[in-house]
Amino acid sequence: MFETIWFVIWGVAWAVYFMLDGFDLGLGTLFPFLAKDETEKRILVNAMGPFWDGNEVWLITAGGVTFAAFPRAYAIMFSGLYTPLMLLLFALILRGVAFEFRNKVDSAPWRATWDTCLVAGSFLPALLLGVAFANIFQGLPLDAAGLFHGNLLTLLNPYGLLGGVLFVVIFAVHGALWLATRTEGDLQARAGYFATSLWWVEAVVAVAFLAMTWFSTRLWQHVLAKPVLLVLPLLAVAGLLLTRVFAAKGAWWKAWFASSALILGAVLFGVAGLFPDLLPSSLDPAASVTAFNAASSPLTLKIMLGVVLCFLPIVIGYQVWVYLTFRDTLTAESIRKGPAY
Amino acid sequence: MDVLALSRLQFAVATYFHFLFVPLTLGLSMLVAIMETMYVRSGDEDYKRMTKFWGKLFLINFAVGIVTGLTLEFQFGTNWSRYSAYVGDIFGSLLAIEATAAFFLESTFIAVWFFGWEKLSKKAHATTIWLVAIASNVSAFWILVANAWMQHPTGFVMRHGRAELADFVAVITQKFAILEFIHTLGGAYLTAGFFVLGISAWHLVRKQETAFFRKSFRVAAVWTLVFALFEIAQGHMNAEILSQAQPTKLAAMEAHWETGRNVPMNLIAWPDAAHERNAVQGLSVPSGLSLLATYSTNGEVKGLKDYPAAERPPVLPVFLSFRAMVGLAFLFLAVGLWAFLKRHTITEQSRFLKVLPWLIPLPYLANELGWTIAELGRQPWIVYGLMKTSDAVSPLSTGQVGTSLVAFFLVYALLGAVDFYLLFTFARKGPEAAPAAAK
Numbered sequence: 001m002f003e004t005i006w007f008v009i010w011g012v013a014w015a016v017y018f019m020l021d022g023f024d025l026g027l028g029t030l031f032p033f034l035a036k037d038e039t040e041k042r043i044l045v046n047a048m049g050p051f052w053d054g055n056e057v058w059l060i061t062a063g064g065v066t067f068a069a070f071p072r073a074y075a076i077m078f079s080g081l082y083t084p085l086m087l088l089l090f091a092l093i094l095r096g097v098a099f100e101f102r103n104k105v106d107s108a109p110w111r112a113t114w115d116t117c118l119v120a121g122s123f124l125p126a127l128l129l130g131v132a133f134a135n136i137f138q139g140l141p142l143d144a145a146g147l148f149h150g151n152l153l154t155l156l157n158p159y160g161l162l163g164g165v166l167f168v169v170i171f172a173v174h175g176a177l178w179l180a181t182r183t184e185g186d187l188q189a190r191a192g193y194f195a196t197s198l199w200w201v202e203a204v205v206a207v208a209f210l211a212m213t214w215f216s217t218r219l220w221q222h223v224l225a226k227p228v229l230l231v232l233p234l235l236a237v238a239g240l241l242l243t244r245v246f247a248a249k250g251a252w253w254k255a256w257f258a259s260s261a262l263i264l265g266a267v268l269f270g271v272a273g274l275f276p277d278l279l280p281s282s283l284d285p286a287a288s289v290t291a292f293n294a295a296s297s298p299l300t301l302k303i304m305l306g307v308v309l310c311f312l313p314i315v316i317g318y319q320v321w322v323y324l325t326f327r328d329t330l331t332a333e334s335i336r337k338g339p340a341y
Numbered sequence: 342m343d344v345l346a347l348s349r350l351q352f353a354v355a356t357y358f359h360f361l362f363v364p365l366t367l368g369l370s371m372l373v374a375i376m377e378t379m380y381v382r383s384g385d386e387d388y389k390r391m392t393k394f395w396g397k398l399f400l401i402n403f404a405v406g407i408v409t410g411l412t413l414e415f416q417f418g419t420n421w422s423r424y425s426a427y428v429g430d431i432f433g434s435l436l437a438i439e440a441t442a443a444f445f446l447e448s449t450f451i452a453v454w455f456f457g458w459e460k461l462s463k464k465a466h467a468t469t470i471w472l473v474a475i476a477s478n479v480s481a482f483w484i485l486v487a488n489a490w491m492q493h494p495t496g497f498v499m500r501h502g503r504a505e506l507a508d509f510v511a512v513i514t515q516k517f518a519i520l521e522f523i524h525t526l527g528g529a530y531l532t533a534g535f536f537v538l539g540i541s542a543w544h545l546v547r548k549q550e551t552a553f554f555r556k557s558f559r560v561a562a563v564w565t566l567v568f569a570l571f572e573i574a575q576g577h578m579n580a581e582i583l584s585q586a587q588p589t590k591l592a593a594m595e596a597h598w599e600t601g602r603n604v605p606m607n608l609i610a611w612p613d614a615a616h617e618r619n620a621v622q623g624l625s626v627p628s629g630l631s632l633l634a635t636y637s638t639n640g641e642v643k644g645l646k647d648y649p650a651a652e653r654p655p656v657l658p659v660f661l662s663f664r665a666m667v668g669l670a671f672l673f674l675a676v677g678l679w680a681f682l683k684r685h686t687i688t689e690q691s692r693f694l695k696v697l698p699w700l701i702p703l704p705y706l707a708n709e710l711g712w713t714i715a716e717l718g719r720q721p722w723i724v725y726g727l728m729k730t731s732d733a734v735s736p737l738s739t740g741q742v743g744t745s746l747v748a749f750f751l752v753y754a755l756l757g758a759v760d761f762y763l764l765f766t767f768a769r770k771g772p773e774a775a776p777a778a779a780k
Contacts, residue, residue, distance in 0.1 A: 050456045053407065054449035057440060063414055064437035071429020071503075078418025078425075079735035086745045089415050090752055093408040097756060100404035104763050147736055296430040297505040304434050311441040315449075322449055325460055339458050 002301040003276075006069040007291040009308060010278070011271030013065050017058035018129075018167075019263045023256070024048035024055060026175025028095065028122025029168065030194060031115065034179060039332045040187055041115065045099060046340045047182045050326040052099065054319055056092070066278075068304050072146065072294035073278040080140060080148030080279075081132060084155065088128045095121025103341055126171045127164040131155055134163020134209075137217045137270055139282030146289065159216040166209045169202045170266075173243065174259045180252040182330050188252075195255070196247050206240060206266075218280075219273025229272045236265030345734045347742040348420040351749060355412045356716075357709055358753045362406030362760075364708050367481055367526060368533025369399045370474035375560065377467045386775065391557055394772035395537065396470075398764060400455060405760045407448065409753070414440075420742065424723055424733035430505045431497055431512060432487050439483035447476035481529075482522050489518035491724050492715065493586040504727065517586055520579055521715075527572035528711060531673055532704040534565030535697075538680055540768045542697035545688055550771050558687055562680040569677035573670050577633060584634035587725055588643040590718035593656045594663040595630055596622070599644040604630040612656040617646055654720045658713065666710040669703055676700060 027034075027048055035041040067074040078085060094117040102114035138159050141149040176195035180188050210233070214220050223229045239262030246255035274280065278294060281287035295301065328334070342350070373396045380388035414436060417425050425433065453461070454469040461469065496511030497504045506512070538561045541554040583591040591597075596612035596619050597604060606629025610622040628638035635642065645653050676697075683690050723730040 050452040053452055054445065057445045057448045060411070060414060060440045060444060061437070063418075064433070064440040067414075067418065067425065067429055067433030068437035069433075071433050072426045074418050074429060074433065075422035075426040075735075078415065079420070079422035079737065082419050082735070082737055082741050082745075085415060085419055086748065089412060090748060092411060093752060093756070096408035096411075097404050097759075100400065101759060101763070104401070104767075296434070297500070299509070300430045300434050300506045303506070303509050304437060307438050308441060311445075315441065315445045318446075319449055322453055325453070326456060339456050 002298060002305065003291040003295045005305065006295065006301055007275060010065050010069065011268055013058060013062040014271065015264045015267035017062050018267055019260045020055040020058055022171045022263055023174045023178040024052040025122045025126045026171030026173065027179055028118050029126060030172050030175055031119050034176070034190055034194060039335065042103065042335050042340060043183060043187060043330045044179065045102065046330055046335055047179055049099065049341050050322060054322065069296055069301060070278055070291065070294040071296060073289045076142065076146040076148070076289055077279055080142065083152045084128050084132060088125050091121040091124040099341055123168065126168045130164035130167025131160045133270065135160045136279060137213065137219055137274065139280040141283050142279060142281040142287050142289065143283055144287040149283065159212055162205065162209050162212060166205050169198060169205050170263060173198050173202050174263065177247065177252055177256040177259055181256055184329050184331065192247065192250065192252070199244050199247065203240060217273070219270060222273045222275065223269065232265050232269040232272055236262050236269055239265055342739070344737050344739055344742055345731055347739060347746055348734050349730065351420060351742060351746045352416060354746070354749050354753065355409065355416060356712065358757065359406065359409040359413060360708060360712060361705060362402050362409065364529035364532040365402045365536060366406045367477050367529035369395060369402070369536065370470065370477050371530065372533055372537060372560065372564065373399055374470045374474045377470055381463050381467045387553055387556055390553060390772045390775060395557070397767055401760060401763045401767065403451065405756055420735050420737070421733050422735040424728065426503065427728055428504045428724060430503060431490060434506070435483050435487035435490070439480055443476045443480035443483060447473055447480060450476070478526065481525060485522045485525055486513050486518045489515065489521045492719055493517040494724050494727050517582055520582055524575055524579060527568050527575055528704065528708045530568040531565060531572060532708060534561050534568060535701050535704045537561035538565060539698040539701040542694040544771055546691060546694045551688065553772055555687065559684045562684040566677035566681040569674040573674060576670065580633045581636065584642060587719065589645065589648055589653055590659070591634060592643060592645045593654045593659040593718055594714060596656060596660045597630060597642060597644050598646050600641065600647050601644065602631060602639050602641050603628045604642045606630040606633065610660070612660050614656045652721060654718045659718045662710040662713040666707050666714065669707040673704065
């Protein structure tokens with residue numbers, strides 16, 4: 001019972017993380033293509049300025065939920081995926097300071113250095129998280145003791161790589177749409193053009209991924225066994241289609257929300273398809289790490305449920321307030337005058 | 342080196358480095374919040390400029406503190422997976438509470454504070470920096486409760502081959518945790534006090550923005566004296582709890598070998614672990630250690646020889662770190678007292694002002710020494726009395742950990758160099774010119 005509730009919280013934490021940080025990772029990835037001059041670069045950075053840090057805490061929370069509710073899964077996942085996680089960590093470190101540092105010294109090479117960190121630090125996490133989750137969906141080479149029999153190359157199989165590409169493209173579209181909501185004129189037009197053009201790539205990769213999921217994983221079988229869960233992939237597909245419909249009309253906010261629905265639907269579909277596995281084993285189904293064999297004690301799960309139910313609504317409340325407070329259009333003028341990175 | 346040694350070294354690098362930035366975040370957030378409150382109350386534009394100037398330095402420091410904190414949450418899983426699985430029921434929960442109850446608040450509102458000068462009312466804006474300051478400090482509370490549990494595990498039962506939570510309230514209210522929390526905060530506040538005193542002094546010597554830096558100096562002088570006094574009085578309370586909770590750590594801190602009563606405190610000593618004695622010792626205060634640890638000259642203090650050699654921490658570094666930390670604390674008190682007494686005529690104290698900037702690194706050193714005592718003094722245990730550090734490490738290869746360790750050295754060296762360069766640059770540049778309207 002508690003294990004199931006925590007499994008859902010675990011999935012929702014990841015889904016919300018990808019929905020929120022997804023747009024700023026995507027925007028960081030597209031940075032060199034979208035911004036033509038220094039003013040546009042600053043607009044781009046400041047379009048995510050007030051949000052990226054709060055968004056990233058959802059990653060800490062997803063990690064924290066794993067540690068608190070499923071310590072064995074946390075231990076096996078983080079040590080098994082050691083090298084990709086270290087790469088993710090360094091990428092996020094360099095990306096985080098790039099925001100603060102890039103405009104602190106008036107020198108072109110200085111800015112170029114931190115811009116490189118921003119771009120690499122946005123692209124790599126998107127790719128790595130995609131590869132990691134696709135591999136989790138299809139199962140990791142785990143033995144009964146939880147030892148990971150493989151290395152970084154084990155993860156770079158066709159399905160894993162397609163998952164990585166999918167994340168990069170979804171986030172890129174999500175980020176371009178975000179920029180379109182916050183800008184005007186040329187930059188908005190360029191952001192919109194990228195969103196609508198990349199949408200075709202997104203659609204092709206998404207369909208390919210869903211098809212490959214049928215053969216490479218047991219997600220569909222699990223979901224079809226409980227047809228009510230089909231609402232999740234349907235939400236993802238509806239989100240994908242509506243993204244295109246709204247983007248074509250220039251309704252950027254609606255398109256961004258549709259893109260969010262795609263991310264939530266897709267991630268939750270994957271999570272629901274895993275249940276009760278957190279880390280399915282590709283070597284032996286009995287060696288899979290599940291919500292039940294990895295869970296914390298009932299007392300911890302109960303107390304932590306109280307904590308989460310008490311604090312997460314508050315967090316969501318003030319984060320929504322922050323999004324509403326900083327929803328205005330950014331211009332060369334507003335960047336020059338106001339506090340800005 | 343094996344995986345254990347490499348992982349320990351990596352943890353040390355990550356933690357020492359992270360803690361170069363945390364104390365200033367904890368203390369300076371409070372000072373900036375106080376300055377902005379003074380601005381809101383008095384309407385004095387100087388306080389607004391102070392808020393912005395010290396706030397900018399705060400943000401430069403904060404950025405590295407945040408990203409290096411990420412490493413720590415990852416590392417328990419990546420490098421200490423056996424530990425994580427063994428105690429995650431308790432330890433993992435505390436970290437998760439920190440994220441949901443404090444870290445979200447801190448990370449969200451720091452951005453609101455920076456970007457929100459024009460968008461919020463004065464009072465609402467000042468509230469956001471208070472939220473950041475309080476959230477950072479609450480964050481420290483949960484992290485230190487988690488660390489205190491490693492120092493003195495309580496409120497748990499051994500079940501299903503792991504430590505499971507039995508009494509949550511006991512875990513979060515244990516005396517060890519409360520003392521560790523306030524001791525860490527005291528050190529952090531001192532760090533911020535010396536930071537503001539030192540940079541203000543640098544400008545006062547050069548007669549730049551004198552009014553501005555005199556005000557900053559006055560705020561920091563009061564602050565520094567209060568926490569220098571607090572830290573010494575409070576630090577002494579830690580000796581008592583260590584004598585009960587971690588006798589091997591206390592014995593190593595004092596290079597105390599033989600259990601006994603009326604144990605003297607040797608102000609000078611050089612421990613010789615191989616021969617289980619002190620090669621040199623002197624300047625003994627009769628019954629000093631008994632008195633400090635038990636509040637009785639006749640109190641019994643356990644010596645290292647009561648414990649098998651394999652369960653003792655490395656004595657020399659723990660002993661020296663403790664001596665140095667306490668020496669620094671008394672220096673901080675003297676400096677704090679002088680700064681406080683002379684705060685109204687500080688511009689005349691040119692020699693004192695010239696020395697102050699050079700003292701900025703000392704509280705940083707004291708903080709790191711404190712952690713050296715806490716963590717090295719707990720060895721060979723990762724959870725005192727419950728799990729050895731050598732049983733906690735992940736099943737990794739030396740290649741994996743060696744590579745990441747080198748990467749940490751490189752990336753952190755770069756971050757450290759850049760961040761200190763920026764702090765220097767913006768500290769020396771001084772505040773933005775006063776607006777014309779204020780004349």
